[in-house]
Amino acid sequence: MTIKAISAPTTPAGLSATSSDDVLVARARAGDSRAFELLAERHSTPLRRVLYRITRDCEAAKDAVQEALVSAWRSIGGFEGRSRFSTWFTRIGINAAYSGMRGQRELTFDPQDGIGEQVPDWGSRPDEVFESREFLAAVDVALGELPTDYRTAVVLRDVEGYSTAEAAGMLGIEERALKSRLHRGRMALRAQLDDHFAEEAS
Secondary structure, three states, X not given: OOHHHHOOOOOOOOOOOOOOHHXXXXXXXXXXXXXXXXXXXXXXXXXXHHHHHHHOOHHHHHHHHHHHHHHHHHHHHHOOOOOOHHHHHHHHHHXXXXXXXXXXXXXXXXXXXXXXXXXXXXXXXXHHHHHOHHHHHHHHHHHHHOOHHHHHHHHHHHHOOOOHHHHHHHHOOOHHHHXXXXXXXXXXXXXXXXXXXXXXXX
8 A cells, every 4th residue: 555545645734744743733633644755744754764774674664664554554643642653553563573583573572671781892992993884884784683673673673763651652661671671782882793894993
């Protein structure tokens, strides 16, 4: 199902691409499909980017976005605005992506696991190493090797820049659990990059 399949051909008076999410959500909850289309146009690309980084598969990410659009449109009437629309929509998308990855999530964390462990020491870290294309490519490869739950936490917090509260809301978990996944993910990521960093620094 595409965005156009749930939209009207014209924009009703009072709606535009610059309308706030709150205005669009209110209209969408009242059944205005054009308002929902504007929300979809605004938030689908960021969601697809997040889901690609989680799934590592362009088609899987695209499919999950389409599932999220259908689900969000069907459920928009029950959206009470307790979180931002983007948070709610991203959570739906992540759930859709996880459903498509069933059996691949490798859920291995415990909320208290590893909180006191130390991240491997890389010594001096020249900025030019972190900014190099080769190093960024290595980070991307290393992210792909993380268990999905850890990767998702790292992507939401460190790549996309969402707050701890936002990321936890997108995953439907407590902030404590999100912090644990993030800590473990960062530690595993840096451990994987030890050899690469040592070579670059030398």
